[in-house]
Amino acid sequence: MRARPATVGLILYLLLLLLPIYWMVNMSLRTNADILTSFQLVPTDPTFANYLKIFTDASWYSGYVNSIIYVTMNTVISLTVALPAAYAFSRYRFLGDKHLFFWLLTNRMAPPAVFLLPFFQLYQTIGLIDTHIAVALAHCLFNVPLAVWVLEGFMSGVPREIDETAYLDGYSFPRFFFTVFMPLIKTGIGVTAFFCFMFSWVELLMARTLTTTNAKPIAAVMTRTVSATGLDWGLLAAAGVLTIVPGALVIWFVRNYMAKGFALGRV
């Protein structure tokens, strides 16, 4: 069944996919002067100076720390609130359930630009501007609905008889949920956590609006530095490469979950 042309096409596609990333890695290993004066497919004189600068300058590396803090917070909050809700949607019919589900999804459809100013005002009013929790909460706007959606799909794949048997055996709801049900959908939880991490990590607009210095995400640090000092392509590329690293690590851990169980998270 495995056709040769398809495999060749796939390999070609994956190489093309890696090409822009390779080019950025290439740039990150060269000095700015080197980049601007000569065109090299492979760096002839690779240097780690750009990375060294990022790792030793607090205004650079704190950006990474900030991003990781609020992304983690967001993933934890999203999963915590989405798990019981997804269970309710997958197991029960209740007043307004369909409307509620659709309303949750509509929050993914709001233009982020719409929410910038109101968000700023809201978080300023409650004194959360420039904190990690502000960004984490703001990202819940699109991550919680997504988490509910994906988890609901996974939960619907678990037969209802398991719930009923557990209740007949005298399990209370919390005990059933934590000791029986959650282990059954751990694949789904892994995939959902990955989604939350991913969308929170890549979002910039809200994160930038809600932070000024203490919680500034790395992506925003990059834009600021570029406009202030002119373009240092090598440094910019090195910072870009480093933004890929956490994601690449996370994907490595969930790769088998994704492969095995993605489809259960169905509509």
Place this chain on the structure above:
Amino acid sequence: MDKTENNRAWLLVIPVLLVVAFSAIIPLMTVVNFSVQDIFGPGERVWVGTEWFEEVLADTRLHDALWRQFLFSGLVLLIEIPLGVMIALAMPREGWSVSLVLVVLALPLLIPWNVIGTIWIIFTRPDIGLMGNTINRLGLGFDHTASPLDAWVTLMLMEVWHWTPLVALLAYAGLKAIPDAYFQAAQIDGASRWAVFRYIQLPKMRGVLTIAILLRFMDSFLIYAEPFVLTGGGPGNATTFLSIYLVKIAVGQFDLGPAAAFSIIYFLIVLLFSWIFYQVLQNVGRGRA
């Protein structure tokens, strides 16, 4: 499959409701407030009714941005969905190569959106970019900062590069979930490769493809960071999409009223189209199954 009627299920939903309502309803009400009032300062505001809505509806630059946006999202769906399905079909179903392919595919999805723009600037610049430089050596005169066509080509390439993996991953998950018995039955019946795709694989992928189409429509229609970094909406207005235009009005000119009115219209358009897509995809599946 029947769900039990139980209104106490609301208790399980309340945490979600609180978290999302806090981030969704309060800011949305603020936007609605802006859209019907003229605000001079704290405490100084005048009710203007539908004036802002009329103003933005008559704005021809907005119409241009809207058509551009539809063209962009349409192209995105037309290219990414078939390409993603093709990649998923070509992917190995088992073995060590699965992990490798999955990880490489997912890489672009995990890069912050403005960094995506940065990568593509570095990649396509005529002087230092691999692609830009190579094309120019062939004598084609490629420059996405000067030619609207080149800007569009670059943006589409970036968008396809960035998001096709998501479609591929979803489609692959759908394919993996099909029991082997289906393929064995098809083989016994002597079904062609196309028939297997058309009558087994495609219908079985309906669920995941619905997710893929909805996500791709929403996110491409709301695209902001990548074109903003790559082209800044130019050259001229060639790549000024709705979000970019919106931010120009709201932040650049500080016209909060029209920006808010425009935001609401924008939101409703996305809502309407997502609903239509969802209904159509649901019915297509039912009619065929």
